[in-house]
Structures are given as C-alpha cells and as structure tokens.
Amino acid sequence: MRNLTFKQISSGIGVLILLILFPLVFQKPFPQHVMILVFMFGMMAVAWNIMGGYAGMFSFGQVAFFGIGAYTSSFLLITYHINPWLGLVVGGLIAALVAAAIGYPCSNLRGHYFAIASIAFGEIVRTHFNNWKLVGAAEGMTLPMLEESFRNFMFHSSKLPYYYIMLAFLIISLVVCYIVATSKMGYYFRAIKESHDVAKVLGINVVWYRLIAIMISAFLTAMAGTFYAQYVLYLDPESVLILPISIQIVLISMLGGAGSIMGPVIGAAILMPVSEITRVMLGHKGTGIDMIIYGALITLISVYQPKGVWGLFSNIGKRAK
Amino acid sequence: MTDQLVQQIVNGLLIGFIYSLIAIGLTLIWGVMNIVNFAHGDFLMLGMFTSFWLYTLYGVDPLFSIPVCTVLLFILGLLIYRFIVSKVMKGPMLAQLVVTFGISIFLANLAVFLWTPDFRLIEKPLLHGTWDIGDIKLSVPKFVSTIGSVIVSLFVFLFLKRTKTGKAILATEMDREAALLMGINTERINSISFALGSALVGIAGAFLSTYYYIYPQVGGTFGLIAFCVVALGGFGSIEGAFIAGIIVGLAQTLGGFFIDPAYKYAIVFLIYLITVWIRPQGLLGW
Numbered sequence: 001m002r003n004l005t006f007k008q009i010s011s012g013i014g015v016l017i018l019l020i021l022f023p024l025v026f027q028k029p030f031p032q033h034v035m036i037l038v039f040m041f042g043m044m045a046v047a048w049n050i051m052g053g054y055a056g057m058f059s060f061g062q063v064a065f066f067g068i069g070a071y072t073s074s075f076l077l078i079t080y081h082i083n084p085w086l087g088l089v090v091g092g093l094i095a096a097l098v099a100a101a102i103g104y105p106c107s108n109l110r111g112h113y114f115a116i117a118s119i120a121f122g123e124i125v126r127t128h129f130n131n132w133k134l135v136g137a138a139e140g141m142t143l144p145m146l147e148e149s150f151r152n153f154m155f156h157s158s159k160l161p162y163y164y165i166m167l168a169f170l171i172i173s174l175v176v177c178y179i180v181a182t183s184k185m186g187y188y189f190r191a192i193k194e195s196h197d198v199a200k201v202l203g204i205n206v207v208w209y210r211l212i213a214i215m216i217s218a219f220l221t222a223m224a225g226t227f228y229a230q231y232v233l234y235l236d237p238e239s240v241l242i243l244p245i246s247i248q249i250v251l252i253s254m255l256g257g258a259g260s261i262m263g264p265v266i267g268a269a270i271l272m273p274v275s276e277i278t279r280v281m282l283g284h285k286g287t288g289i290d291m292i293i294y295g296a297l298i299t300l301i302s303v304y305q306p307k308g309v310w311g312l313f314s315n316i317g318k319r320a321k
Numbered sequence: 322m323t324d325q326l327v328q329q330i331v332n333g334l335l336i337g338f339i340y341s342l343i344a345i346g347l348t349l350i351w352g353v354m355n356i357v358n359f360a361h362g363d364f365l366m367l368g369m370f371t372s373f374w375l376y377t378l379y380g381v382d383p384l385f386s387i388p389v390c391t392v393l394l395f396i397l398g399l400l401i402y403r404f405i406v407s408k409v410m411k412g413p414m415l416a417q418l419v420v421t422f423g424i425s426i427f428l429a430n431l432a433v434f435l436w437t438p439d440f441r442l443i444e445k446p447l448l449h450g451t452w453d454i455g456d457i458k459l460s461v462p463k464f465v466s467t468i469g470s471v472i473v474s475l476f477v478f479l480f481l482k483r484t485k486t487g488k489a490i491l492a493t494e495m496d497r498e499a500a501l502l503m504g505i506n507t508e509r510i511n512s513i514s515f516a517l518g519s520a521l522v523g524i525a526g527a528f529l530s531t532y533y534y535i536y537p538q539v540g541g542t543f544g545l546i547a548f549c550v551v552a553l554g555g556f557g558s559i560e561g562a563f564i565a566g567i568i569v570g571l572a573q574t575l576g577g578f579f580i581d582p583a584y585k586y587a588i589v590f591l592i593y594l595i596t597v598w599i600r601p602q603g604l605l606g607w
Contacts, residue, residue, distance in 0.1 A: 058418055105598035112357045112556075113597055115418055116548045120590035123545065127587035243541075247422050254415050288433035288537075291426055298423025303408045306416030 016171075023163050030280075032159045036231070038272045039166040040224050045252040045264030046173045047220035050180055052250070053258035055213035056193030058115045060246045061122030065095040065218040067129065067241040069225025074141050074235060075134075084153040088226040092219040099218035100211050107207040110196065119243065126241040140236025143229065153230045162231050169227060170265070173220045177261050180216065189213055190259075248275075255301050257308025266310055271297075324456040329578045330571065335463040337570020339525055342470040343543060344550035344562040345477055346521035352494040352557020353514040356406060356417055360424040362544020364519050366432060368394055368526020369535045373441055376530075382447045383531045384465075390523040398519025402512045410511075425540070432537035441535045448531055466528035473524055474563055477517075481559065490514055494557050542586065546573075549593035555606025565604060568592075 004012075023032050044062060051057045072094050073087025082090075106117050130138050146152040155161045180186050188209045191199040199206050229235050248271075256267025274297070278290040305312070347361045358364075368390045375381040375389060401424065409420045448462040481487035492500040493510045501507050533539070550569050554561025569589050576588035596603065 052415070058415060060418075102594075105594065108601050109597055111414060112351075112355075112418070113552060113601060116357070116552055117594055117597055119545065120549065120593050124587045124590050124594075127584060131581070131583045244426075247419075247426075250415070251419060251422075254419055258415055288430035288438075291430035292434060295423050295425070295427030295430060299405060299420055299427060300423075302412070302416040302420035302423060303405060306409060306412040 034276050036166050038268045039170045042265040042268035043170045043173045043224050044221050044249045046177050047217045048249050048253050049264045051213040051217040055189040059118040060115050061118035062221050062249045063245040064122045064125040065221035066225040068095040069222025070229040070235050070240045073226040074229045091226050092222040095218040095222035096215040099214045103211050103214040130237045143233040257310025260310045263310035329574045333571035333574035335467050337567040338467040338470040340550050341563045341566025342525045343547045344566050346518035347547045348551045348562040349514050350518040359421040362540025363425045363428040364522045365526045365543050366540040368523035369530040372527045372530035373535045376443050387527045390527040391520045394523030395516045395520040398516035402515035429537050446531045462531035553596050555603030558605040561605030
C-alpha cells in the first residue's frame with residue numbers, strides 16, 4: 001500500500017491527461033458542468049471517506065461543513081471584501097473548529113448513534129442559518145459580480161477555469177487521503193474502526209484521532225463549499241445545507257467503495273452523471289420521477305453491491321493474478 | 322402568561338403522545354434487528370394518505386380507517402422486510418444505514434408522482450372543534466388521538482409482556498443467539514417486528530390525519546424526531562420511547578414558547594445531542 005507501483009502511477013497519469021483534455025473536446029457547458037459536479041462530489045466523498053471509510057464514523061451531516069465553507073467565504077467577500085481564496089482557508093478552519101466542537105462530545109458515539117447525531121447536527125446548522133439575519137436567513141446571499149480572474153476566483157465567460165480548479169481540489173484531497181491512509185495515523189484510524197476498545201488497549205488515543213479525522217474531513221468539505229459558492233454565485237440554506245446532499249455524499253462513497261482511496265471518486269463518476277442526466281431529462285416537471293429512480297438506485301446498490309464497485313474491480317484483479 | 326404556558330404544556334403533551342406511538346414502532350425495529358429505519362416517517366405519510374383517500378373517495382372517517390391503515394402498513398412492512406431489509410442485514414453496516422434512505426426517497430417521491438406535492442387536509446372529520454376548559458383550548462381531534470395513542474401503546478406493551486410472540490420479540494432483542502438456541506425462529510421474529518413497527522406508525526398516521534396537513538414530505542420531520550425520541554429513550558426500550566416522546570413534545574412546544582418557534586425542532590435535536598453526550602445509552606437503555 002505504501003509504495004505505488006509503476007502501473008498505478010502510469011495509469012493515474014493517463015487518466016489525469018484524459019481529464020485535462022476532456023473539456024477541450026467536449027466544449028458544451030452541460031458535460032463540463034457534470035464533470036465539475038463529479039469532481040466536487042468526488043472531493044466531498046473522499047473527505048467523507050477519511051472519517052467514514054477509514055475511521056468508521058458514518059457522518060450524515062457533512063452538508064453542515066459544506067455550508068459553513070460556502071457561507072464563510074461568501075460572507076467575508078460580501079461584507080468585508082475579503083478575497084475568496086483567503087475566505088476558503090478561513091472557511092475550512094472554521095469548519096474544522098466546529099467539527100472539533102461537535103466531534104468532542106460525540107466521541108463516544110458509535111454506529112447508528114453517531115449517524116443520527118450527525119443528522120441532528122446538520123439540521124441544527126440548517127435551522128440556524130435559515131433564521132440568521134446576518135447571513136440573509138432564508139433568502140440567502142448573492143455574491144457580487146467581480147472582474148473575471150483567477151485572483152477573484154470568479155469566471156463568467158467559460159466554465160473551463162472552474163473545471164481545472166475543481167480538478168486540482170480533487171487531486172489535493174486525494175493526496176491528503178493517500179498521506180493519511182498510508183501513514184501511521186491511517187492504521188490508527190482503521191484500528192479504531194474495527195474496535196474502539198481494542199484500539200484503546202493498544203494505546204491509541206481514540207478521542208484525539210477521531211477528532212483529527214473529523215477535522216481533516218470538515219476542512220476539505222468546506223473547501224468544496226467555497227468552490228460551490230464561487231461557481232454558482234448564490235447560496236441559501238435550501239441549496240447548501242439540506243440533508244439530501246449529505247446522503248448523496250455517503251451514497252457515492254458506498255457505491256465506489258468506502259475505505260479505499262479511489263473508491264469515492266469512482267462512485268462520483270458513476271452516480272453524478274446518472275443523477276444529473278435523469279434530473280435534466282425527467283425532473284423538469286417536478287413529477288418526482290428522477291427522485292423515484294434515485295431512491296430505487298440507492299436501495300438496489302445497498303442490497304446488491306454494498307461493498308462498492310471498487311471491491312468488484314480489485315476482486316477481478318486478484319482472480320486474474 | 323400562565324395561561325399561555327399551560328396551553329403550551331397541553332399542546333406539548335398532545336403531540337408528545339403521538340411521537341411516543343411513532344417512536345415505539347421505530348424502537349421495536351431498531352431493538353430487534355439493529356436496523357435504523359429511515360423510511361419510518363414515510364410509512365407515517367402512507368398511513369396519512371391512506372386515511373385521506375378513504376375519506377375523499379369513499380367518505381370513510383379517519384377514525385374508522387385505522388384498521389385499514391394498520392393492515393396495509395403491516396403488509397407493506399412484511400414485504401419491505403422480506404425483499405429488501407433482510408437482504409442487507411448480513412451486509413456491511415453502511416449498507417444497512419443507507420438502504421432505508423433509498424426506500425424513504427423512493428416512497429416520498431412516489432407520493433409526489435401519484436398525488437402531487439400539494440398540502441391536503443381532511444376537511445370535516447367526525448372529530449372537530451375545540452373544548453374550552455377555562456382559558457385553555459383543547460382540540461378535540463388532538464385529544465382523541467392522544468388518548469388513542471396511549472391505548473395503542475399500552476396494548477403493544479401488554480402484547481410484548483404477556484403473549485408468547487411478544488416475549489420472543491423481547492428475548493430476541495436482548496440476545497439474538499440465545500433466543501435462537503431457545504428455539505425461537507428469529508427470522509420470523511424479525512419480520513413480525515418490522516411489520517408490527519410499520520403497522521404502529523400506520524395507526525399514528527391515521528390519528529395525525531384527523532388534524533395535520535397531509536403531503537408527501539410530511540414524513541421527513543416526523544421521522545427525524547422519532548429517531549431523537551428513540552435514542553433519547555434508549556435503544557430498543559419501549560418504555561423509554563414512550564417517556565421520551567412526551568419529553569420531546571414538551572421540549573418542542575416550550576422551547577418554541579420561550580426561545581423562538583423557528584427553532585423548535587433545533588431544540589429537540591440539541592436535547593438529543595446533549596443526552597447522548599452525557600448518557601450514550603439513552604434514558605432507559607442498557
């Protein structure tokens with residue numbers, strides 16, 4: 001696990017080149033938009049995976065960190081004209097602090113209890129932002145139109161820069177995940193996932209390492225939040241703080257394969273195009289058909305492919321050897 | 322001020338007993354199978370719609386559609402357990418958590434598709450109006466629903482403590498393998514518990530439909546509150562769920578009264594978080 005093989009490195013570079021060329025071949029906005037969503041949700045799923053897949057904390061409240069990231073940078077930009085790149089860092093830090101504040105009291109919770117606590121946390125954050133006048137309450141906030149530049153993190157004429165920025169973010173999160181997974185910390189996380197008590201007996205500071213996992217995850221998720229705000233230039237609680245986003249993140253990780261580095265990205269690459277295309281084709285009348293399909297898909301995946309497609313690939317690989 | 326306060330306490334109790342009934346169904350499933358049924362709120366929604374359509378199409382009052390709701394939801398529970406839930410029970414825990422989310426999204430949007438997302442109300446149920454006791458207003462349908470919920474909860478309690486099947490359910494909850502060794506068919510107990518839990522929430526739906534708005538997403542909030550009630554009361558504890566339902570009902574109305582009505586659910590969630598922080602096993606859990 002520690003050393004990548006030549007084959008892995010070369011196939012990784014190959015995929016990266018294809019992804020860099022993709023928007024130059026497909027120049028229409030829709031495929032580029034779908035790919036941006038793949039990267040964005042891929043990044044959040046990678047972040048989820050650090051705490052869920054490795055450390056065994058199944059969070060259904062990731063949307064709170066996403067929202068905190070989006071709200072912090074936007075609020076700083078609108079009120080104090082602070083550069084969104086700085087806002088991104090501040091948002092990440094605030095999300096990590098909030099994560100620590102909520103993670104500490106939850107440090108004894110496992111399994112279902114943790115999952116429900118994370119939903120409760122997400123709903124509290126949503127309710128609060130829905131009533132918080134300072135950040136526009138239920139009406140939300142519209143970001144000012146600034147001059148198009150990398151420095152301003154704002155582009156109006158093309159989606160291309162957003163595409164590359166989000167791809168870079170995804171790669172950053174993968175590198176973080178790789179470092180975590182292959183370090184001593186990664187082994188601690190897995191020990192905690194297997195059994196709290198055994199990990200404690202082995203001398204691992206369970207509370208501390210669980211907090212680290214949550215904080216890393218929160219920081220990365222908040223980065224995606226800031227990106228989303230800069231990309232859409234509008235945010236309200238209904239678009240960045242609702243439970244379905246959290247569920248989507250968990251589902252992507254599970255579909256791809258929780259506990260593997262690339263799994264969540266594979267999951268996003270499968271699920272996001274499917275959900276976007278069904279939404280565009282069937283969702284326009286508000287009949288709910290797209291969501292019916294989505295719900296059925298979740299159920300089918302859980303029943304028939306609960307270990308994720310990544311497990312499927314590696315099984316085939318092992319058999320071939 | 323005191324009158325208003327008493328009124329809020331009455332309102333809290335009125336909604337609290339319904340929460341208890343919903344949560345008892347959930348805790349039964351959770352306790353026996355260690356499955357969190359995130360579609361529980363949507364079962365409630367189906368119960369409400371069953372009652373609504375029986376009223377609208379055939380003029381059957383919600384009070385008399387309770388048996389129909391019970392049977393329909395019992396069957397639905399059996400089917401969902403048999404064809405979906407039982408299949409993920411041996412799978413990874415993440416799949417067990419996610420699968421019922423899938424069912425929830427499916428059912429809620431099926432309702433949108435079939436019946437549109439509109440808010441509906443049963444306009445002239447048999448029970449309507451309010452009783453005035455001093456300055457306190459007591460809504461008749463809410464009061465009757467509350468009494469009904471208490472009676473049903475009591476029946477569930479007696480069923481579990483007095484009948485053979487009930488005792489088998491409790492035994493499975495305590496120790497699945499020991500129950501299996503004692504000759505209890507735990508697979509059968511699973512399906513009975515799941516179906517019974519669904520039937521209970523169907524009854525709650527029929528009661529709620531006498532005064533509450535009926536719409537496809539109604540299950541969301543009720544479902545989330547039911548989780549807090551269950552975890553507050555203690556995993557798998559029927560008595561715990563009953564008491565916690567009342568606490569949550571009171572917390573919601575009193576919190577809304579003293580702090581801000583917009584935050585009434587947030588207060589419930591906060592109480593949940595504080596409880597599991599101090600006492601992770603819940604009030605009456607072990």
